[in-house]
Amino acid sequence: MNSPSLAVRCQNVIKTYDTGDQKVTALNSVNLEIATGELMMLVGPSGCGKTTLISVIAGILDQDSGHCEVLGEDLLSMSNQHKLNFRARNIGFVFQAFNLLPSLNAAENVSIPLIINGIKRAEAERKAISVLEQVGLGARVKALSSELSGGQQQRVAIARALVHSPRLIVCDEPTSSLDHETGHNVMTLLKDVALYKDRTLVIVTHDARIFDFADRIAEMDDGHIVKVKGTKG
Amino acid sequence: MNHIALKMLMGDRGKYLGIVMGLTFASLIMTQQPAIFLGLMSRSYSFISDVGLPDIWVMDSKVQFVDDIKPLQDTELYRVRGISGVEWAMPMYKGLLKARLVDGTFQTCNVVGLDDATLIGGPPVMLEGTVEDLRRSDGVIVDIDGARDKLGKPSPIPGGKPIPLKVGDSLELNDHRAIVVGIAKVTRTFQSQPVVYTTYSRAKSYAPKERKLLSFVLVKAKPGQDFGELTRRIRATTGLAAYTREEFMSLTYEYFMHNTGIPINFGISVLLGFIVGAAIAGQTFYNSTLENLRQFGVLKAMGTSNWILLRMILLQAVLVGTIGYGLGVGLTALFGYSMRHSILAFKFPWQLLLFSGAGVSLICIFAALLSIIKVIRLEPAIVFKG
Ligand SMILES: Nc1ncnc2c1ncn2[C@@H]1O[C@H](COP(=O)(O)OP(=O)(O)OP(=O)(O)O)[C@@H](O)[C@H]1O
Ligand SMILES: [Mg+2]
Numbered sequence: 001m002n003s004p005s006l007a008v009r010c011q012n013v014i015k016t017y018d019t020g021d022q023k024v025t026a027l028n029s030v031n032l033e034i035a036t037g038e039l040m041m042l043v044g045p046s047g048c049g050k051t052t053l054i055s056v057i058a059g060i061l062d063q064d065s066g067h068c069e070v071l072g073e074d075l076l077s078m079s080n081q082h083k084l085n086f087r088a089r090n091i092g093f094v095f096q097a098f099n100l101l102p103s104l105n106a107a108e109n110v111s112i113p114l115i116i117n118g119i120k121r122a123e124a125e126r127k128a129i130s131v132l133e134q135v136g137l138g139a140r141v142k143a144l145s146s147e148l149s150g151g152q153q154q155r156v157a158i159a160r161a162l163v164h165s166p167r168l169i170v171c172d173e174p175t176s177s178l179d180h181e182t183g184h185n186v187m188t189l190l191k192d193v194a195l196y197k198d199r200t201l202v203i204v205t206h207d208a209r210i211f212d213f214a215d216r217i218a219e220m221d222d223g224h225i226v227k228v229k230g231t232k233g
Numbered sequence: 234m235n236h237i238a239l240k241m242l243m244g245d246r247g248k249y250l251g252i253v254m255g256l257t258f259a260s261l262i263m264t265q266q267p268a269i270f271l272g273l274m275s276r277s278y279s280f281i282s283d284v285g286l287p288d289i290w291v292m293d294s295k296v297q298f299v300d301d302i303k304p305l306q307d308t309e310l311y312r313v314r315g316i317s318g319v320e321w322a323m324p325m326y327k328g329l330l331k332a333r334l335v336d337g338t339f340q341t342c343n344v345v346g347l348d349d350a351t352l353i354g355g356p357p358v359m360l361e362g363t364v365e366d367l368r369r370s371d372g373v374i375v376d377i378d379g380a381r382d383k384l385g386k387p388s389p390i391p392g393g394k395p396i397p398l399k400v401g402d403s404l405e406l407n408d409h410r411a412i413v414v415g416i417a418k419v420t421r422t423f424q425s426q427p428v429v430y431t432t433y434s435r436a437k438s439y440a441p442k443e444r445k446l447l448s449f450v451l452v453k454a455k456p457g458q459d460f461g462e463l464t465r466r467i468r469a470t471t472g473l474a475a476y477t478r479e480e481f482m483s484l485t486y487e488y489f490m491h492n493t494g495i496p497i498n499f500g501i502s503v504l505l506g507f508i509v510g511a512a513i514a515g516q517t518f519y520n521s522t523l524e525n526l527r528q529f530g531v532l533k534a535m536g537t538s539n540w541i542l543l544r545m546i547l548l549q550a551v552l553v554g555t556i557g558y559g560l561g562v563g564l565t566a567l568f569g570y571s572m573r574h575s576i577l578a579f580k581f582p583w584q585l586l587l588f589s590g591a592g593v594s595l596i597c598i599f600a601a602l603l604s605i606i607k608v609i610r611l612e613p614a615i616v617f618k619g
Binding site: 051054055058060061081084085086087088089091093095099101102103104108112113115116117121172 | 234236237240241243244245527528531532533534535536537538612613614616617618
């Protein structure tokens with residue numbers, strides 16, 4: 001077991017995509033530690049492997065070799081079912097494209113992680129509505145995503161990432177589809193509502209305007225972490 | 234998750250309706266065409282089922298179906314009457330004769346001659362008069378459809394409906410006078426000719442003079458007599474063919490099944506309905522899954538197991554299948570009901586529900602299977618792809 005103060009510990013993580021005619025090494029021996037309760041940003045040029053790395057950390061992609069301990073558990077050695085349960089309980093997702101289910105309203109979308117965790121629909125929706133209130137959408141709980149602005153949709157998505165109180169939230173370019181002000185508001189929300197002492201946030205971004213929100217920033221290039229720097233002190 | 238599955242399915246109204254309509258079409262064709270087929274096929278033996286009383290039909294051994302008349306000598310009747318286990322045996326004449334109508338035109342009629350004394354084998358339903366009226370001189374009973382149409386007098390207005398033949402009207406059968414004494418309702422047969430009932434002796438006088446005129450011997454078994462045993466005994470004693478009513482019906486039915494293009498034609502219709510329905514519904518269902526693939530990916534990333542996703546897709550398939558099937562079967566029933574007074578053949582036994590239900594299920598399973606394979610193979614990592 002690693003120390004409880006580490007949410008993520010990656011050692012020599014290698015991931016190669018085999019597209020048939022060519023192999024692309026997306027992660028070339030990544031070493032990274034993320035502390036519990038911190039907001040870690042992952043930055044770097046396009047194609048350097050940021051998305052691949054958070055996919056491995058979130059347990060939706062298996063690395064080829066190396067160790068990756070997330071919340072004290074080795075994902076690679078887990079059975080499929082165990083990994084599903086692990087994700088359902090511990091991981092929240094925020095995407096660049098929001099990925100809300102268009103035929104469900106905001107409250108129904110937000111209640112999905114609870115339903116996956118076996119909570120009854122009525123209770124799940126009640127909880128979902130209270131989280132929507134926290135993200136400032138208490139008045140739009142019945143709205144479909146087509147009836148919401150981009151910023152509102154991302155707030156619904158954040159509510160969905162929070163509702164089951166996961167210990168790790170992974171975000172891929174959460175502000176890239178939004179204008180500057182909206183992106184700023186979304187980051188404020190993530191920092192204020194999503195982050196707290198037991199919950200870790202990993203945010204992939206190339207949006208320099210939000211770097212200030214990070215506790216630390218890991219810079220990637222060509223499948224490596226080239227530098228990790230703190231923004232404070 | 235069921236509720237999410239249903240909302241995902243109905244999220245795209247157009248696709249949802251497309252799937253349901255495809256399945257409705259398939260279910261309609263797979264129910265309605267066989268219903269017409271069964272209706273038609275049951276007409277092949279409806280003359281036999283209309284003749285209610287006798288247990289056993291005796292005829293020439295070469296007869297292949299009910300309209301395939303190979304006449305016997307009258308003496309065969311007495312030989313059959315002499316066989317033990319026979320309660321009674323009656324003669325029946327059945328043949329096509331030309332009738333001359335009042336306006337001088339000729340019409341071929343299916344003439345049925347019944348035993349003079351007992352009139353056994355008469356029409357199943359009398360609309361006017363009674364079977365006993367055949368005892369009156371020159372009396373014949375005609376069926377209502379024939380009376381209204383082919384035997385009717387031409388309309389005074391050109392192109393109008395003919396004036397039906399009525400009780401008291403007369404016609405000529407092979408130069409013999411016949412007077413209508415009754416109107417009957419008979420079940421339609423393949424032969425569209427009017428049916429004319431008369432007595433056996435009168436039928437013989439109408440028919441062209443031949444040595445053999447006896448078409449069938451109708452036999453009632455003694456109470457407690459085993460039919461199988463009795464038919465064997467009749468066959469052994471007379472060298473004729475003897476069938477129970479059911480055997481004769483299925484002989485006739487099988488003849489039409491094997492010697493006409495009817496089953497193939499309907500089989501092709503049903504197959505086409507199945508294929509077209511499967512193509513429309515299956516493809517649209519699969520397309521809808523493809524379009525929702527990202528959503529399935531999100532659910533998978535969030536920890537939904539393949540098993541649950543499989544159940545969600547199955548639920549979607551069961552829902553559209555049930556609706557499409559219900560609509561198709563309902564439309565078929567409506568079709569049959571609205572056609573009940575027409576000449577259209579239509580028979581809708583409950584087994585047909587199983588048949589088309591199995592067909593629709595097959596389409597749904599096929600559609601769901603394609604989608605399930607796609608979703609099970611789906612990598613949850615696609616959720617981060619742009
Ligand atoms: N499914 C895949 N199959 C094949 N190659 C892939 C796949 N996913 C990513 N890659 C390749 O792996 C490398 C890293 O990709 P990744 O998506 O992790 O980069 P990224 O840093 O997130 O880039 P961006 O900033 O453009 O999102 C790239 O060269 C990419 O082309
Ligand atoms: Mg990326």
